[in-house]
Each structure stands twice: as structure tokens, then as C-alpha cells.
Amino acid sequence: MEMNAQQLLPTLSSGAFFPGESWFKIHSLLKEVLGTLIDGSLLPGVQRQIYDKINFSFLSVFGSQKGFQDKTKDGIFTFVKHLLSVPEGRKAFSGSYNAIGRQIVDKYIEAVFNDHSYVHFELIKVQRLKMSKEEIQNFLKVSLLLRPVIYTFGTNMHKDNSSGIITTSFAEKVEESLRKEIPSLPEALIKSAVGSNVSFNDHKYLQATSRLTSIMSSLAQSIKSDITVDRGASTPEKSWFSIARRNYKYFGWDIKMLDELYRFSAENNW
Amino acid sequence: MQSKIKNWAESIVIVAIFLVLIQTFLEDFAVLTGWSWNTRRILIFTSLGFDLFFSIEFLTRFFSGMMKKEAGRYFMEGKGWIDFLASIPLLLLNSGPAFFALITGSGFFFGMGGLLNILKIIKAIRIARILRLLRILKIFRQIKHTGSRMAQRHVAKITTLSITTFVFTLLVFSIFTGFVSLPTSESKVMKNEKAGISNFVTNISQERPSVAARNFADYDSDLLVVKQKGETLYTRYDNPFYSTVFGPGDYQYYKTADYEFFFDTRELSQIQALNNILFFVIVVMSVLVFLIYYSPHFALTxxxxxxxxxxxxxxxxxxxxxxxxxxFREDDIYQLGKAYNEKYLPMKVRQEEISEGQTSLTMDDFEDLFK
Structure with a gap:
């Protein structure tokens, strides 16, 4: 709408739509209606993921009890609703939501566990997640839902560059706020979600789940589900990983992780 | 309305091209497998019909081009020369003379000066028949084998070049061998027949003519009929058989003094028909290979x-x-593709990130938004 404002304004400000109103007014009215309509279909989907699909039993690994799991679910859902009211957060959330909805987490973690290479080693040996494949998938899904948390604090001033990477000092502040907002969240999950916005190049001890969260969210945000793959073109995910491998420094991704995930996408024709 | 008529006419042309290809094949197949003369005569009529149709098609396109001052463009760029070569020369040199011979009977040719003229006409007909192969290019032009116009043009160009080269090589070769006395199976047969006739005429005084004719027939299995002053001395088959199986081009006729000789030439025609079918199959296969293999290869690479x-x-x-x-990684196009993958796309993604992923949607994508 913003890009085509000049062409839209004469029609939209005519008698049939919003007679005599300014572009600013028309734009905000339309945006509000559009937001409400999208929320109408998006929120039930998020709710279904949080309450029905994602299995929060992995929280018990971090000492969380059954009652706390429900509290955590409520806390996350409230957080997402708040997040969706922030334009930048709303935009960033599309990556998280798509990564979960399009089974990106499930299929890549499945491949990671079949392959037992670098990513598996980083998850199990380095991060020491004593979890099953399914538990790690659920862990990552929650990490993805929480990843856009930085946008609830107004991040522009804390970005290192235009790639969305934040400084470690700002990340620590966000972690602190998130701890207060959802007290039942385990520390590992908070660090994973917030850390996914930090560059691996600057922070070599970044958790494997943070690195995966960042990659999967960006992947899911970039690729379209309905894209026509022309004959002569690589598949969307393979293309994305190939480009990501060349931009890994800019976006702060782990190149070895990208290499392995690229291989999975190529082998499976994703 | 005009465009509807044009589409309708184009559809008819496509159907006619398919039919004429079948007809071309059947004409030689009929000779090869010894179909009855009645059936082969129908094929001569249909051949004339198709040649007339394509001549009218060419003239219509050409004059329509002239009206729009685009005749030259149609002839050269629009492959009008293929339309021309596959129509008017065939009508004048192939189906036209064949049809004329059919309706006037053999007498027409004899009236023009005898044996020499018939052979020249038959040769011209045979040579001109080669041009019929060019019609396969007409159908190629109609098939949209790939979405890319560039691929279509390039594949059409290479197909036209190779088929035209093949057809014209055959044509020039046929003209050359037709007018230079080279030993061929045809000339060898004729030489034997003439020697047999000479021998017959020399020895006729030593035995009764009917016995001599029978002996000649025993010696030469192609001898069909021997006549003396219009009276039949010998015939291999009865008249109903001749009228059912033999057409004007199926026998060779000689006249010496009081004697007339008819020789069976169907075997020679079969050899020729086999060659024609071979050329036809080569051209069809070449076009198919270009369509099925080269066109996708061009698109891919x-x-x-x-x-x-x-x-x-x-x-x-x-x-x-x-x-x-x-x-094909060393091909120029893939070297360019590599640079696109490795340099341009990563840069584009970074640039998009800076400009916050502007959409490529424009108002043109929503033409009916306010309708």
C-alpha cells in the first residue's frame, strides 16, 4: 500500500471509499482492518500450536513441573499476542510461525538425527541437551516463538547492522525482561530465543539451538510456500542455504551449520 | 471475426499437413507392397489435391503479404520459400504431369515424341518428389515445442538448415545423376532389355515368331507382352490382371520394326519407393530428434x-x-549463472535486508482491485 500510495489515493479518497480523507488516515484505517482480519486467522493457529501441537513435556528436563508447563503456555500465548501488536515484531514473527507450520524444524532435526554430524554434536555434546529428537524439535519451536522478543523493546538502536543482529549487552537486557515476563521459562529457552538474534561471529559460545533458531526463522521468512520452481532453478531451500552460506558473516550465522543444512536440502530436494 | 476465420484456416492447414505426410508415405508404401492400380490411382488424385491446396495456401499468403507490403518478409523470414518449394514446383513437376498422364492416357506422351520424353518426365517427377519432404518443416513451424521464443527460433533454424541441406543435396544429386550417363540399376536393366530385343529381332527368321517370343520370355522374366503388327505373340498374364495391377509407370515400352515389347518395371519402382521411404524416415526422424532431444537440450542449457x-x-x-x-559447468551461460548465484543473489539478499524487503507487487498485479 505504501509503495503504491500515489496510485491508490485518488480512488480510495473518492466518494465510493473514504471521501476527502488524507492518505495517512486511509492507510491507518486499512492497516487496522487488515491486521484484525489477519489476526482472526493467525491467532487461532498460534493457539493451536501452543496448546495442542507443541509438546511442552521437554520442560521437565529443566525441572519444570506439569503446572508450570500450563503457565508457560499461557505466558507464551500472551507474549505472542503482545508481539503481534508491534509492527516489527509482527513481521519477524512470520519467520517463526512459518518455520513451525511448514515443518521446517521437524524435517531438518530429523535429518540432523539421522546424520549424526556437526549439528547433532553441537546439540548433544556441546550444548549438552539430554533430550530426544522430538523434545529438541519442540524446544526449537518454542525458541522460535520467542525469538522476536527483541522487537517488544524497540530494537533499532541496538542493532549492529541492518541484518537484525543485536548487541550482546542488549540481548542481556532482553533476557532479563523476558525472565520477568514469563517466570516459568527455563533459562536455556530464554538464552536460546534471545541469543538467536546475536551474531555467532561475535559470540562463538552461542548455543546451538540459538544458531538453529536464527537460521530456521530466516529461512522460513524468506521462502514462499507457493513459489513456482522454474525448470533450471534450484529448489527454494537449497537456494536459500546456498545464498546464506555466502552471507553468513553479514547475518551472523554458523557456516558449518549452514553447510550441513544445505547438504540436507540438496540431498532431499527441499 | 477475421481472426476466427484465420484460426480456422490455420487449423485446416495443420490437418492438411498431417494428412499429406501420411499420403506421401502411403504413395511409396503402395508401390513397395504392390497395392492395386486403382488404389494407387486414388493416391495420385489426392496428391494433386494436396499440391493444389498448398499452392493456393502459398499464393494466398504471398498475395496477402503483398497487400501489406510484407511479401519479402513472408518469403524469407516467414519461411514462405518452404511453402513455395513444397507446393508450386510439385504441382507443376510431380502431381500435375502424373494426373495429366492419367487422364489423357499413354497416347499423350507418345504424341509428344515417344520414349525419350516419357523418361524425362518420369525423372523430373521423381526428382521433384524429393521436395515433398520439405513439408515436414511446415508442421514443425506450427508446433510450440517450448515456451521460449528464442528456443523455438533457434531449434527451427537448425532443423530447417539440416532438412533443407539434406533435401537439396538429394535434389542436386538426382538432377546430376539424371542428366549424366552413370551406370544405375535402371540403365543396366534397360541395356539388358535392348540387348534381348536386338537378339530377338536378329534370330526371328530362324524360328516361328510366337516360339521366339516365348523363348525370349523364358530368358527375361520381366518381359510381359510381345506384339507383331498389333497382334499379340506372347503375354505373361491375362488382360484383367494387367488392368488391375499395372499402372502407366509400371512397364517399359519398346518398338522395333513390326514388333512391340512391354517389360515389367515394378521392381525398379519398388527400389525407388524404398529409397523414398528411407529419405522420408530420415527427415521425419531428424525432425523428431530435434523436437524431442535437441529442443529440451537447448532449453535446459x-x-x-x-x-x-x-x-x-x-x-x-x-x-x-x-x-x-x-x-555443462564450463559453458558461458553457466559461468554467468555461477556469477549470478555467487555474487548477485547474496548481494541482492543483503540489499533487500537493508531496504526491509520491498515487495515486487505493483498496481498491475491488482487490475481488478476496485472493479
């Missing part, structure tokens, strides 16, 4: 990577890489 890169340049959210086949 030239137009597909270009298409992917063009979309990547034009559309903000189209970031698919060019797939580079290992076998």
Missing part, C-alpha cells in the same frame, strides 16, 4: 538459466539459484 536469472533480476522476492549441471 540456454533458455532455462536465462529465464531464472531474468526473474531474479526483475522480481524482488525471486531468489532461486540457477541449477548448474556438472556436465
Amino acid at each position: 540456454v533458455t532455462d538459466p536465462i529465464h531464472v536469472m531474468r526473474r531474479g533480476f526483475m522480481e524482488n522476492d525471486y531468489n532461486l539459484e540457477v541449477k548448474i549441471p556438472e556436465l
Whole structure:
């Protein structure tokens, strides 16, 4: 709408739509209606993921009890609703939501566990997640839902560059706020979600789940589900990983992780 | 309305091209397998019908082009020369004379000066028949074998070049061998027949003519009939058999003093028909190979990577890489594709991140938004 404002304004400000109103007014009215309509279909989907699909039993690994799991679910859902009211957060959330909805987490973690290479080693040996494949998938899904948390604090001033990477000092502040907002969240999950916005190049001890969260969210945000793959073109995910491998420094991704995930996408024709 | 008529006419032309290809094959197949003369005569009529149809088609297109001052363009760029070569010369040199011979009977040719003229006409007909192969190019022009216009043009060009080269080589070769006395199976047969006739005429005083004719027939299995002053001395088959099986081109006629001789030439015609079918199959197979193998190969190695890169340049959210086949990685186009994958796309993605992923949607994508 913003890009085509000049062409839209004469029609939209005519008698049939919003007679005599300014572009600013028309734009905000339309945006509000559009937001409400999208929320109408998006929120039930998020709710279904949080309450029905994602299995929060992995929280018990971090000492969380059954009652706390429900509290955590409520806390996350409230957080997402708040997040969706922030334009930048709303935009960033599309990556998280798509990564979960399009089974990106499930299929890549499945491949990671079949392959037992670098990513598996980083998850199990380095991060020491004593979890099953399914538990790690659920862990990552929650990490993805929480990843856009930085946008609830107004991040522009804390970005290192235009790639969305934040400084470690700002990340620590966000972690602190998130701890207060959802007290039942385990520390590992908070660090994973917030850390996914930090560059691996600057922070070599970044958790494997943070690195995966960042990659999967960006992947899911970039690729379209309905894209026509022309004959002569690589598949969307393979293309994305190939480009990501060349931009890994800019976006702060782990190149070895990208290499392995690229291989999975190529082998499976994703 | 005018465009509807044009589409309708084009559809008829396509159907006619398919039918004429079948007819071309059947004409030689009929000779090869010894179909009855009645059936082969129908094929001569249909051949004339098709040649007339395509001549009218060419003249219509040509004069329509002239009206629009685009006749030259139609003839050269629009492949009008194929339409021409596959129509008017065939009508004048192939089906026209054959049809004329059929309706006037053999007497027409004899009236023109005898044996020499018949042979020249038959030769011209045989040579001109080669041009019929060019019609296969007409059907090629109608098939949209790939979405890319560039691929279509290039594949059409290479197909036209190779088929035309083949047809014209055959044509020139046929003309050359037709007018230079080279030993052929035809000339060898004729030489034997003439020697047999000479021998017959020399020895006729030593035995009764009917016995001599029978002996000649025993010696030469192609001898069909011997006549003396219009009276039949010998005949291999009865008249109903001749009228059912033999057509004007199926026998050779000689006249010496009081004697007339008719020799069976169907075997020679069968050899010729076999050659024609071979040429036909070569041309059809070449076109099929170009269509089925070369056209997709051209698309794969030239137009597909270009298409992917063009979309990547034009559309903000189209970031698919060019797939580079290992076998062709050194090709210029894939070197370009590699640079596109490795330099342009990563830069584009970074640039999009800076400009916060502007959409490629424009108002043109929503033409009916307010309708």
C-alpha cells in the first residue's frame, strides 16, 4: 500500500471509499482492518500450536513441573499476542510461525538425527541437551516463538547492522525482561530465543539451538510456500542455504551449520 | 471475426499437413507392397489435391503479404520459400504431369515424341518428389515445442538448415545423376532389355515368331507382352490382371520394326519407393530428434538459466539459484549463472535486508482491485 500510495489515493479518497480523507488516515484505517482480519486467522493457529501441537513435556528436563508447563503456555500465548501488536515484531514473527507450520524444524532435526554430524554434536555434546529428537524439535519451536522478543523493546538502536543482529549487552537486557515476563521459562529457552538474534561471529559460545533458531526463522521468512520452481532453478531451500552460506558473516550465522543444512536440502530436494 | 476465420484456416492447414505426410508415405508404401492400380490411382488424385491446396495456401499468403507490403518478409523470414518449394514446383513437376498422364492416357506422351520424353518426365517427377519432404518443416513451424521464443527460433533454424541441406543435396544429386550417363540399376536393366530385343529381332527368321517370343520370355522374366503388327505373340498374364495391377509407370515400352515389347518395371519402382521411404524416415526422424532431444537440450542449457536469472533480476522476492549441471559447468551461460548465484543473489539478499524487503507487487498485479 505504501509503495503504491500515489496510485491508490485518488480512488480510495473518492466518494465510493473514504471521501476527502488524507492518505495517512486511509492507510491507518486499512492497516487496522487488515491486521484484525489477519489476526482472526493467525491467532487461532498460534493457539493451536501452543496448546495442542507443541509438546511442552521437554520442560521437565529443566525441572519444570506439569503446572508450570500450563503457565508457560499461557505466558507464551500472551507474549505472542503482545508481539503481534508491534509492527516489527509482527513481521519477524512470520519467520517463526512459518518455520513451525511448514515443518521446517521437524524435517531438518530429523535429518540432523539421522546424520549424526556437526549439528547433532553441537546439540548433544556441546550444548549438552539430554533430550530426544522430538523434545529438541519442540524446544526449537518454542525458541522460535520467542525469538522476536527483541522487537517488544524497540530494537533499532541496538542493532549492529541492518541484518537484525543485536548487541550482546542488549540481548542481556532482553533476557532479563523476558525472565520477568514469563517466570516459568527455563533459562536455556530464554538464552536460546534471545541469543538467536546475536551474531555467532561475535559470540562463538552461542548455543546451538540459538544458531538453529536464527537460521530456521530466516529461512522460513524468506521462502514462499507457493513459489513456482522454474525448470533450471534450484529448489527454494537449497537456494536459500546456498545464498546464506555466502552471507553468513553479514547475518551472523554458523557456516558449518549452514553447510550441513544445505547438504540436507540438496540431498532431499527441499 | 477475421481472426476466427484465420484460426480456422490455420487449423485446416495443420490437418492438411498431417494428412499429406501420411499420403506421401502411403504413395511409396503402395508401390513397395504392390497395392492395386486403382488404389494407387486414388493416391495420385489426392496428391494433386494436396499440391493444389498448398499452392493456393502459398499464393494466398504471398498475395496477402503483398497487400501489406510484407511479401519479402513472408518469403524469407516467414519461411514462405518452404511453402513455395513444397507446393508450386510439385504441382507443376510431380502431381500435375502424373494426373495429366492419367487422364489423357499413354497416347499423350507418345504424341509428344515417344520414349525419350516419357523418361524425362518420369525423372523430373521423381526428382521433384524429393521436395515433398520439405513439408515436414511446415508442421514443425506450427508446433510450440517450448515456451521460449528464442528456443523455438533457434531449434527451427537448425532443423530447417539440416532438412533443407539434406533435401537439396538429394535434389542436386538426382538432377546430376539424371542428366549424366552413370551406370544405375535402371540403365543396366534397360541395356539388358535392348540387348534381348536386338537378339530377338536378329534370330526371328530362324524360328516361328510366337516360339521366339516365348523363348525370349523364358530368358527375361520381366518381359510381359510381345506384339507383331498389333497382334499379340506372347503375354505373361491375362488382360484383367494387367488392368488391375499395372499402372502407366509400371512397364517399359519398346518398338522395333513390326514388333512391340512391354517389360515389367515394378521392381525398379519398388527400389525407388524404398529409397523414398528411407529419405522420408530420415527427415521425419531428424525432425523428431530435434523436437524431442535437441529442443529440451537447448532449453535446459540456454533458455532455462536465462529465464531464472531474468526473474531474479526483475522480481524482488525471486531468489532461486540457477541449477548448474556438472556436465555443462564450463559453458558461458553457466559461468554467468555461477556469477549470478555467487555474487548477485547474496548481494541482492543483503540489499533487500537493508531496504526491509520491498515487495515486487505493483498496481498491475491488482487490475481488478476496485472493479
